[in-house]
Amino acid sequence: MSASNTNYVVKFDQTLLRFFRSALLRSRFSLASCAFLLKTLSDQRKAQIVRSHWARQGTQAPPLMIVSITNRCNLQCKGCYAHALHTAPEEEMTDERLFEVVHEANELGISIIMVAGGEPLLRPVFFQLAQMYPHILFPVFTNGLLIDDETIRRFKKLRNLVPILSLEGEQMETDMRRGSGVYAAVKEKMNRLAQAGVFFGTSITLTRQNFDLTTSLDFQHDLSQRGSQVSIFVDYVPVKAGTESLTLTPEQKAHGLLVMNSLPQQLPGSFVSLPGDESLYGGCLAAGRGFIHVNPSGHLEPCPFAPFSDTDLREMPLKEALSSNLLRVIRENANKLGESQGGCTLWENRGWVLAQMAENKS
Numbered sequence: 001m002s003a004s005n006t007n008y009v010v011k012f013d014q015t016l017l018r019f020f021r022s023a024l025l026r027s028r029f030s031l032a033s034c035a036f037l038l039k040t041l042s043d044q045r046k047a048q049i050v051r052s053h054w055a056r057q058g059t060q061a062p063p064l065m066i067v068s069i070t071n072r073c074n075l076q077c078k079g080c081y082a083h084a085l086h087t088a089p090e091e092e093m094t095d096e097r098l099f100e101v102v103h104e105a106n107e108l109g110i111s112i113i114m115v116a117g118g119e120p121l122l123r124p125v126f127f128q129l130a131q132m133y134p135h136i137l138f139p140v141f142t143n144g145l146l147i148d149d150e151t152i153r154r155f156k157k158l159r160n161l162v163p164i165l166s167l168e169g170e171q172m173e174t175d176m177r178r179g180s181g182v183y184a185a186v187k188e189k190m191n192r193l194a195q196a197g198v199f200f201g202t203s204i205t206l207t208r209q210n211f212d213l214t215t216s217l218d219f220q221h222d223l224s225q226r227g228s229q230v231s232i233f234v235d236y237v238p239v240k241a242g243t244e245s246l247t248l249t250p251e252q253k254a255h256g257l258l259v260m261n262s263l264p265q266q267l268p269g270s271f272v273s274l275p276g277d278e279s280l281y282g283g284c285l286a287a288g289r290g291f292i293h294v295n296p297s298g299h300l301e302p303c304p305f306a307p308f309s310d311t312d313l314r315e316m317p318l319k320e321a322l323s324s325n326l327l328r329v330i331r332e333n334a335n336k337l338g339e340s341q342g343g344c345t346l347w348e349n350r351g352w353v354l355a356q357m358a359e360n361k362s
Helices: 003-026 031-056 081-085 097-107 126-132 149-157 171-178 182-195 217-225 250-266 326-330 350-361
Strands: 064-068 112-116 138-142 161-167 200-206 228-233 270-273 291-294
Touching: 003 031, 003 270, 031 097, 064 097, 097 126, 126 138, 126 161, 149 161, 149 182, 161 182, 161 228, 171 182, 182 200, 217 228, 217 250, 228 250, 250 270, 326 350
Parallel strands: 064 112, 064 291, 112 138, 138 161, 161 200, 200 228, 228 270
Antiparallel strands: none
């Protein structure tokens, strides 16, 4: 690994550790939650050592892997990237192979596995995975509607499994995109999770229209009062043609970085921006530099918003797939893939990505 690569890896690892230290110091809930955060911080440090070992052997394993376990969903949200990108979804990877992939990720020191979909609660195998790998953190991105008493009980038992509920803003913004009644239902689920003492967070897709509302102190204070301990802001990516007007303006993107610094000074909890300020790490963090994505059928992709792959985890181990030609080329050109206008620089430069794939096949 080159000196420049080592430098960004160190920076990214330090950022992750600072996040968990901050979450621990700012936690305002039970002793059990504090103990969970302290253990998580220790587990992340140990995983960092494992990744460093593999890096010396020539394998670059990211700290974070996003696994979309299903394309199925109980909602039809407007502008959904999963529906837009996978119009003809393949058969889902089997449970057996999914478990093997997570085992391989664990061996490589991947210490955070974000569970996504579709709607993950339609395929709740992640409960078993969290039980098998208590030292891996499993944030679960869910619309929340399928959370019931049994689900809450299982979340409470497995503290390394963190539900992240999606909102678009207040009732008008959320129901307009997700359907009538969704906002009220999600707020009710939040109240039930908080009453049960479950550590949970909120995910918000930032658009040009909802930016001011969802990043405001009042909105975030309300979420905090309801028990949400983490707010994850995801820049909107216009994967559906005709939605480019929803992307953040350059001024909003710049202001968003200031918001990430100011909110922790005024509210308890933690705040995460995705993709965040990639200039700190020498460009795009996809393709295994900081994170990687496994789609429901088992293809290893650089990013959930960049559905390009030259590997199939149903046919090869994760360690081998991480060294694929496509991922290597993207990593080597990360400095040319900096801040984008639409949330994902790989989607914005998809012509270049497709050209690399064609060139590697020839």
